[in-house]
Amino acid sequence: MTSGTLPGLWERIDRAERGLCLRANRTCNRRIGRSCFTVVSRLGDGVFWYALMAAIALANKPAGPATALRMVCAGLCATGLYKVLKRHCVRERPYVAHHGILCGTAPLDRYSFPSGHTLHAVNFTLLACAFEPWLAVVLAPFALLVAASRVVLGLHYPSDVAAGALLGAAIAGVSMLLWPI
Numbered sequence: 001m002t003s004g005t006l007p008g009l010w011e012r013i014d015r016a017e018r019g020l021c022l023r024a025n026r027t028c029n030r031r032i033g034r035s036c037f038t039v040v041s042r043l044g045d046g047v048f049w050y051a052l053m054a055a056i057a058l059a060n061k062p063a064g065p066a067t068a069l070r071m072v073c074a075g076l077c078a079t080g081l082y083k084v085l086k087r088h089c090v091r092e093r094p095y096v097a098h099h100g101i102l103c104g105t106a107p108l109d110r111y112s113f114p115s116g117h118t119l120h121a122v123n124f125t126l127l128a129c130a131f132e133p134w135l136a137v138v139l140a141p142f143a144l145l146v147a148a149s150r151v152v153l154g155l156h157y158p159s160d161v162a163a164g165a166l167l168g169a170a171i172a173g174v175s176m177l178l179w180p181i
Helices: 005-029 031-058 064-089 116-131 133-152 158-178
Strands: none
Touching: 005 031, 005 133, 005 158, 031 064, 031 116, 031 133, 064 116, 064 158, 116 133, 116 158, 133 158
């Protein structure tokens, strides 16, 4: 696929997903909805995950520090990958591309594909749950809320979120294969 083809492909996919984005984004019309999803999104910027890594490192378990270090390394790989993809895929965010979609909170960068928040949420959730399975009770719902927040706030299309989730799962899986703890 040439770089000239990619913008045309994004336009077709964007049009197909526009209705879903508009419906999800209606939550931003209510102050409480926008506030809740903004808080979830901001926690997903890193604060929640950094605190989780620190807690795992300090946990009274021998594998805690190694697990936290694995999460840091996987997070750095994830950040590098999504930055390269955003730079090359150049997909405008829904609130930029479609009239009627509100920007619920300021984005961290310009482009939409893939969702870095979702990528990290899935990656860190899987790695943390491999360390301590009971964490899934808290982390799985939080990761789902982070993913939903990206569409609700007008920052991502559902396919951005799906791609982020798949990439996050892949990075976590490779990390666990290459660095068993």
